[in-house]
Amino acid sequence: MAKSKTPAINYVKDIKKLIRLDNPDSYISEPDPARHEVALKTENVSVFYGDNQALTDANLAFERFKITTLIGASGSGKSTFLRSLNRMNDGVARVTGKIMYRGLDLNSPDVDVYEVRRHIGMVFQMPNPFAKSIYNNIAFALTQRKKYSKEQLDEIVESALKQAALWDQVKDDLQKSALELSGGQAQRLVIARALALKPDILLMDEPTSALDPKSTMQIEETMMELKKKYTIIVVTHNMQQAARIGDYTAFFHLGKVIEFDLTRKIFTRPKVKLTDDYVSGNFG
Numbered sequence: 001m002a003k004s005k006t007p008a009i010n011y012v013k014d015i016k017k018l019i020r021l022d023n024p025d026s027y028i029s030e031p032d033p034a035r036h037e038v039a040l041k042t043e044n045v046s047v048f049y050g051d052n053q054a055l056t057d058a059n060l061a062f063e064r065f066k067i068t069t070l071i072g073a074s075g076s077g078k079s080t081f082l083r084s085l086n087r088m089n090d091g092v093a094r095v096t097g098k099i100m101y102r103g104l105d106l107n108s109p110d111v112d113v114y115e116v117r118r119h120i121g122m123v124f125q126m127p128n129p130f131a132k133s134i135y136n137n138i139a140f141a142l143t144q145r146k147k148y149s150k151e152q153l154d155e156i157v158e159s160a161l162k163q164a165a166l167w168d169q170v171k172d173d174l175q176k177s178a179l180e181l182s183g184g185q186a187q188r189l190v191i192a193r194a195l196a197l198k199p200d201i202l203l204m205d206e207p208t209s210a211l212d213p214k215s216t217m218q219i220e221e222t223m224m225e226l227k228k229k230y231t232i233i234v235v236t237h238n239m240q241q242a243a244r245i246g247d248y249t250a251f252f253h254l255g256k257v258i259e260f261d262l263t264r265k266i267f268t269r270p271k272v273k274l275t276d277d278y279v280s281g282n283f284g
């Protein structure tokens, strides 16, 4: 009887696992390129603040239409890494290595930084609406580079606010100052502002850490909706949140990516002891 091929394939996979376990310092799993589309990939990204190296050789691949959570203790380099992805570290830090997006290295000096940030939007920890109306918070960013008719702008503003699940609450108050919104609403407005530029990828740096539990849950629900159309990379200190919303998780420690894998693996059977210690709450 002809032998099935499956056991041999499993054998090869098992050998690979063993090899990885031989090196307990780090474990980087990559989405299988044959089955999963990679939206963004970093190759040996290192970041220096003057002489201080804050991040060393980060190699991560982010799968399209998934949420990747970046976790790790304070100062481990998560935000530094996140900000490098859309060139927010320009003028602040020196970034080396490659940030590959659609075959282009975004870290190359001749890349148009405005275009990078249009494709890769950013939402920060503190909701930061402009001192403008709700409508103009969204329209303002759009009209900086391109002319739009009033009808086009109305449509984009409505669509962005709907995607950020804010439309129903503000549709009759679009001219009201954005500074009158609650924290949760202001964060939704900032998300809408990023979405209005029609990005591919959304970077979020602790987007709910300044919000109450109810607003946090609502933003998480919105993120789960948004991942149907966008690739999301989010820094979070909240382990429950990382486990709830993440498809993939990267664990950072002292400026290095220690482990990157499916979120459920990171939280249930991590390959590196340090990761286990961190997700179990033994330090951080």
Ligand SMILES: Nc1ncnc2c1ncn2[C@@H]1O[C@H](COP(=O)(O)OP(=O)(O)OP(=O)(O)O)[C@@H](O)[C@H]1O
Pocket (backbone or CB within 6 Å): 049, 054, 072, 073, 074, 075, 076, 077, 078, 079, 080, 081, 092, 237
């Ligand atoms: N603008 C800056 N100038 C100089 N050093 C910085 C700057 N921003 C961050 N660092 C340093 O880089 C290292 C990594 O910081 P980073 O903020 O990326 O860590 P983090 O994991 O995001 O921490 P947290 O969870 O507290 O935000 C730290 O040693 C920090 O002091």
